[in-house]
Amino acid sequence: AQTVTQSQPEMSVQEAETVTLSCTYDTSENNYYLFWYKQPPSRQMILVIRQEAYKQQNATENRFSVNFQKAAKSFSLKISDSQLGDTAMYFCAFTQYNNNDMRFGAGTRLTVKP
């Protein structure tokens, strides 16, 4: 079974600085998708970024970018110019093509300090 591991339960960063959240996953498949979701205190799950495994280029969305290392099965999220509104739980997630059972990591609680 596919597993997703986030080894950092909690992290903090100063406002305007850069922080990287780690994620590793385990799969024997070749066609899959990786995601980072943000869950602020409001509890709403918000998609931050999506990566297709067959694309070598790392995905970026404004201040958010990923470092996708397929051979190492690593998928880290970099947040640049951190803002107070980035304070949230961040979940790494994985799904195979044509598989509805998306797997989530346990999450990293990120606090941005003023």
Added chain:
Amino acid sequence: NAGVTQTPKFRVLKTGQSMTLLCAQDMNHEYMYWYRQDPGMGLRLIHYSVGEGTTAKGEVPDGYNVSRLKKQNFLLGLESAAPSQTSVYFCASTPRGPWGNQPQHFGDGTRLSIL
């Protein structure tokens, strides 16, 4: 545009009671999902549906039943609630599966406590 709406937002049950959680989406999405979120864990898939009249089991289906009689609604039922089902429940929908280029839209969650 309401998106995904979950009802109720909070509920306290006694062991052995039954209840139904309602998820409604107004985006005409084919795929709908029920997840649970427990402390220190990510979301885990309970059941899902790929269209009206269809349902399938996810990672943790035991103790739950679902129905999708109408395309816009996905119901999650607990026939005999147990303390182990205390959790926050999330519903999500998407036009295709989660692998598609349109993300899952999540509801705000239902906090369920079973005493």
